[in-house]
Amino acid sequence: MQDRLLGWFDRHQRVLPWRARKGRRPDPYHVWLSEIMLQQTTVVTVGPYFEKFLKKWPSVQKLAAASQDEVLAAWAGLGYYARARNLHKCAQAVTNDYGGVFPDTEEGLLELPGIGPYTAAAIASIAFDVPATAVDGNVERVVSRFFSIEEPLPASKKTIREKAAQLAKGVSRPGDFTQAFMELGATVCTPRKPKCGLCPWKDDCAARRKGNAEELPRKLAKAAKPVRYGKVFWLSDGKGRFLIHKRAGQGLYGGMYQLPTTEWITDRKAAAKLPAPFQETIKPCPLGESVRHSLTHFDLVLEIWTAKAPRAGTVKGLEEACWIHSENIGDYGLPTLMRKAIGLCAGL
Ligand code: SF4
Structure with missing residues (x-):
């Protein structure tokens, strides 16, 4: 053998x-x-x-x-x-x-x-x-x-x-x-x-x-994956640059760069509301597009919202953000999910 x-x-x-x-x-x-x-x-x-x-x-x-x-x-x-x-x-x-x-x-x-x-x-x-x-x-x-x-x-x-x-x-x-x-x-x-x-x-x-x-091998039927919802923000400075920041913690995507997002939750109604800090300082509008991505334990649907020249530095967690051009995304650890969102927004 x-x-x-x-x-x-x-x-x-x-x-x-x-x-x-x-x-x-x-x-x-x-x-x-x-x-x-x-x-x-x-x-x-x-x-x-x-x-x-x-x-x-x-x-x-x-x-x-x-x-x-x-x-x-x-x-x-x-x-x-x-x-x-x-x-x-x-x-x-x-x-x-x-x-x-x-x-x-x-x-x-x-x-x-x-x-x-x-x-x-x-x-x-x-x-x-x-x-x-x-x-x-x-x-x-x-x-x-x-x-x-x-x-x-x-x-x-x-x-x-x-x-x-x-x-x-x-x-x-x-x-x-x-x-x-x-x-x-x-x-x-x-x-x-x-x-x-x-x-x-x-x-x-x-x-x-x-x-x-x-x-063979036989496998137990898998439970359907839950869906989580949230918003992702395309914040541009009006000069061809957009805002990314480093995701905190050691959890999912921890240490990677991302477009600002809300929390990703299963409650679709709650996810539809715009959190106060974004509402008051960035004043974004919905783009009418969503980015979808499948992860191991859940599927994700993120609505894209956009704003021009926002006061992003005043939103908690975005103080250390940086403005970048699309052609420089290779210099940052941006997961596929975020690259998909950037692909939908670049050129706006
Ligand atoms: S089932 Fe797999 S191990 Fe068995 S003969 Fe076919 S290829 Fe070989």
Whole structure:
């Protein structure tokens, strides 16, 4: 089983920017950076971001020396911004506390900011070739099908983990096996229309025998996402510049730049009211457009309101705001939601 998968991987692995060339040891910095970027994000999306980060910060020490604003600006558009804040903290911890060298065990890696059990296992096995079971969505799918596990996710996670560890036990090349397992799920045992004819495990696969591969893994039906409402303000100075400010806190979009907004709440009626500080000082008007964005736990609808040359500095939270031109948005960490709003307003 292991030899068949490794043999298949040797012949068919994709060339990926973070993957070491044949016969070379992977760079732990590259493995770590790619694993953080690939959480909840596709290989296609991550590719250009990975290249950009490596060009800007070729070593973990260089990344540690950057400011958080620079890192957030480079990360803008990749989403899940807590990852970027933790990435920066982790680079600083590796540089300052570990002499710039990543720990080579799961336990050691788990001590670092932003590294959970999956990421620790993936880095330990891929970068340091130590036995560790990293179960991502691809591995979950392959194992569910191979053993024809009917119990739906997430309840089946423990069984899947145990079965994955069983398949990896005693493997001669732990790092390659981890990558091969994921690669099989990503390229052959795909969510729809798995290419079972090309699979190195086809002769032993229970789901293939039963003919129900595409139905697995089963998942519990998800509850409908709630919708939150609010307003976003396009405040221009009449000279082609508009106002942005840094969002406070460590929560959603914390540390990123944004157009001023109201709170995002589920009560649509309450969200329709214009809060007093904006009403009194900025006196904005509705544009008649809304920006919609889907986040992991809720969908968001923000009405766009505009005003010219407002006294924004008198609104609490906007004292530190800055005026920028549209062509400079790349210099600021603006999430996709805000870029969408700017796209609707630029040129007003
Ligand atoms: S035989 Fe088909 S269903 Fe089974 S592991 Fe391979 S690709 Fe997946």
